[in-house]
Amino acid sequence: MKKHFGLLGAILICAAGVAAGCGSSSSNSSGGSSSSSSSGGASGSVQSGGTVTPTEAQNAKGNVTWCIGKDTTGAFNQVVSLYNQSHPGVHVKLLELPTSADQQRTQLTQRLQAKSSECDVLGMDVIWTAEFASQGWLKDVTPAIQARQTEFIPSTLNTAKINGKYWAVPFNTNAGLLYYNAKKISQAPTTWQQVLQMAKSDGGFGFQGQAYEGLTVDFLEMLYSAGGSVLSSDGKSATIDSSQAQQVLSFLQQGMKDKAIPQANLTYMEEESRNAFQDGRVSILRNWPYVYSLAKAAKVPFKVEPLPTWQGGKPASVLGGYNLGISTYSKNPGGALSFINFATGPAAQKKFFIKSSLPAVLTQTYKDPAVVKSQPFAPQLLTAVQNGVPRPVSPVYPQISEAIYKNVYSALSNGTAPSTALKNAQSQINSALKTF
Numbered sequence: 001m002k003k004h005f006g007l008l009g010a011i012l013i014c015a016a017g018v019a020a021g022c023g024s025s026s027s028n029s030s031g032g033s034s035s036s037s038s039s040g041g042a043s044g045s046v047q048s049g050g051t052v053t054p055t056e057a058q059n060a061k062g063n064v065t066w067c068i069g070k071d072t073t074g075a076f077n078q079v080v081s082l083y084n085q086s087h088p089g090v091h092v093k094l095l096e097l098p099t100s101a102d103q104q105r106t107q108l109t110q111r112l113q114a115k116s117s118e119c120d121v122l123g124m125d126v127i128w129t130a131e132f133a134s135q136g137w138l139k140d141v142t143p144a145i146q147a148r149q150t151e152f153i154p155s156t157l158n159t160a161k162i163n164g165k166y167w168a169v170p171f172n173t174n175a176g177l178l179y180y181n182a183k184k185i186s187q188a189p190t191t192w193q194q195v196l197q198m199a200k201s202d203g204g205f206g207f208q209g210q211a212y213e214g215l216t217v218d219f220l221e222m223l224y225s226a227g228g229s230v231l232s233s234d235g236k237s238a239t240i241d242s243s244q245a246q247q248v249l250s251f252l253q254q255g256m257k258d259k260a261i262p263q264a265n266l267t268y269m270e271e272e273s274r275n276a277f278q279d280g281r282v283s284i285l286r287n288w289p290y291v292y293s294l295a296k297a298a299k300v301p302f303k304v305e306p307l308p309t310w311q312g313g314k315p316a317s318v319l320g321g322y323n324l325g326i327s328t329y330s331k332n333p334g335g336a337l338s339f340i341n342f343a344t345g346p347a348a349q350k351k352f353f354i355k356s357s358l359p360a361v362l363t364q365t366y367k368d369p370a371v372v373k374s375q376p377f378a379p380q381l382l383t384a385v386q387n388g389v390p391r392p393v394s395p396v397y398p399q400i401s402e403a404i405y406k407n408v409y410s411a412l413s414n415g416t417a418p419s420t421a422l423k424n425a426q427s428q429i430n431s432a433l434k435t436f
């Protein structure tokens with residue numbers, strides 16, 4: 001775990017190779033949380049809902065319900081029908097939750113608090129594993145992971161590991177990309193400064209600006225690449241009230257004032273921002289890889305690049321993605337594991353990636369020539385995911401994130417001074433940390 005030291009300004013000094021600590025890229029750090037051990041994963045309180053073994057999966061029969069966010073790309077329905085065709089003894093049904101990550105979590109936690117057995121397989125954003133495991137809502141899937149450990153990209157596995165055990169299997173990973181309309185923007189912006197300059201004159205910049213998890217991610221991408229952090233290296237206190245965060249927030253606020261970021265951006269989640277880009281309401285877009293296949297199908301004249309850096313600085317990607325866990329209350333854990341093994345296996349992972357640009361969690365998939373041909377950004381994406389910076393690993397992550405997105409939103413929508421917004425975020429995060 002490394003602590004972040006740089007200021008936005010210091011990045012320029014780092015570029016000149018002067019300041020100490022310049023060599024340590026923020027892209028390997030954990031966003032300031034110390035709860036990850038050097039072998040990966042996190043430590044924390046966990047209550048096991050029992051262990052599911054690979055043998056139980058081999059002998060599986062019966063019905064399984066998979067609960068996960070809305071199937072925007074069609075990939076989820078596809079994997080369900082492929083599984084059902086090839087596994088006559090088990091029948092999987094897809095239960096689609098809302099598109100917003102926060103609303104998905106609310107719906108899952110309501111069911112789990114009621115000890116409902118409705119969802120056997122839980123589609124969990126990578127940031128929920130610590131919370132769900134500490135609540136005792138997940139079965140231990142360590143033996144299933146150990147049987148295939150070397151197949152996975154290590155950073156994806158770390159999102160499912162707490163106290164040396166695995167509580168879920170990585171399903172899809174994610175790292176942000178920058179899309180731009182090649183008819184309106186002639187050259188790829190490579191710095192955040194260029195993004196807003198070009199957006200100001202040539203059509204606007206869109207990202208996920210609504211007050212929800214997506215805004216936390218987008219803000220942290222800029223903050224991490226500026227050398228900022230959310231928590232101290234021991235994970236015990238907030239560090240978000242920093243000069244780096246002030247500069248990022250002031251930069252975004254100026255973008256709103258200049259109309260480089262349209263007012264409507266405050267209403268965008270992933271899909272709204274994708275539609276704004278496809279309809280020409282913004283010419284530069286920060287979004288996830290899934291947009292690639294959909295924008296291509298919509299015949300948008302676009303190009304895609306890795307995320308920009310600050311001028312003279314280093315890139316940082318926030319690690320996104322979903323893991324599949326087995327509910328403690330499942331009546332068919334063997335069937336659930338059988339389906340999870342299939343959905344996270346090489347054939348399914350290759351299919352999703354090619355058809356829906358849903359980034360695979362298996363290293364091998366990125367080397368497949370058919371994948372590279374259909375997803376030209378795949379090699380750069382693999383690097384971004386391998387070095388992806390996790391969001392703070394904590395059972396109170398949802399409260400930490402809320403403190404970030406509500407205060408960032410207030411600075412962007414109401415003109416709250418960055419210093420006030422960050423002071424509030426800092427004290428709300430510290431209060432959340434005290435609750436566990």
Ligand code: GLC
Nearest residue numbers: 101125126174213214320321
């Ligand atoms: C994507 C990412 C997820 C993130 C969410 C934010 O679904 O995979 O990790 O939390 O977007 O909206």
